[in-house]
Amino acid sequence: MKKKLSNKIQDPLLDIKTGFFEKVFEVARQVPYGRVTSYGAIAKFLGSSQSARMVGWAMNQTHGCKSFVPAHRVVNRLGLLTGKHHFATENEMEELLKNEGVEVVNDKIIDFNKLFWDPCKELI
DNA sequence: GGTGTGACAATGG
DNA sequence: GCCATTGCCACAC
Numbered sequence: 791m792k793k794k795l796s797n798k799i800q801d802p803l804l805d806i807k808t809g810f811f812e813k814v815f816e817v818a819r820q821v822p823y824g825r826v827t828s829y830g831a832i833a834k835f836l837g838s839s840q841s842a843r844m845v846g847w848a849m850n851q852t853h854g855c856k857s858f859v860p861a862h863r864v865v866n867r868l869g870l871l872t873g874k875h876h877f878a879t880e881n882e883m884e885e886l887l888k889n890e891g892v893e894v895v896n897d898k899i900i901d902f903n904k905l906f907w908d909p910c911k912e913l914i
Numbered sequence: 915g916g917t918g919t920g921a922c923a924a925t926g927g
Numbered sequence: 928g929c930c931a932t933t934g935c936c937a938c939a940c
Binding site for chain 2: 828829830833839840841842843844845846847848849850861864865866867871872873874875876877
């Protein structure tokens with residue numbers, strides 16, 4: 791039964807068509823422990839700084855991704871956990887960050903500027 | 915194949 | 928400094 795018509799974006803490794811998701815996942819996995827990054831940073835690293843939305847979209851696929859992607863380390867440029875609602879539980883993202891030593895208050899990362907991890911500079 | 919949308923970002927008033 | 932608008936690419940319908 792080949793019913794994988796709309797399920798094509800289930801495996802990022804197979805998504806070598808565009809390679810966009812693959813890059814997003816790869817970068818996301820390279821985020822060090824206790825550090826965070828923004829969608830724009832990843833988008834910029836991918837060469838599509840204006841397509842930050844796609845990064846968020848890619849994160850949405852991480853749910854169906856077999857490999858673990860630290861999507862909790864990826865937040866918007868304000869350090870706000872905008873994507874927490876997409877996790878299993880809203881607390882999960884916050885707890886994960888706290889577990890890594892990241893201070894989170896009101897779904898916002900404290901010292902986001904300090905914890906910010908820029909793939910363009912760090913991951914080269 | 916056109917339209918809408920999406921976990922954003924940058925810009926303008 | 929905040930609200931509204933625009934841009935952007937890929938995917939779902």
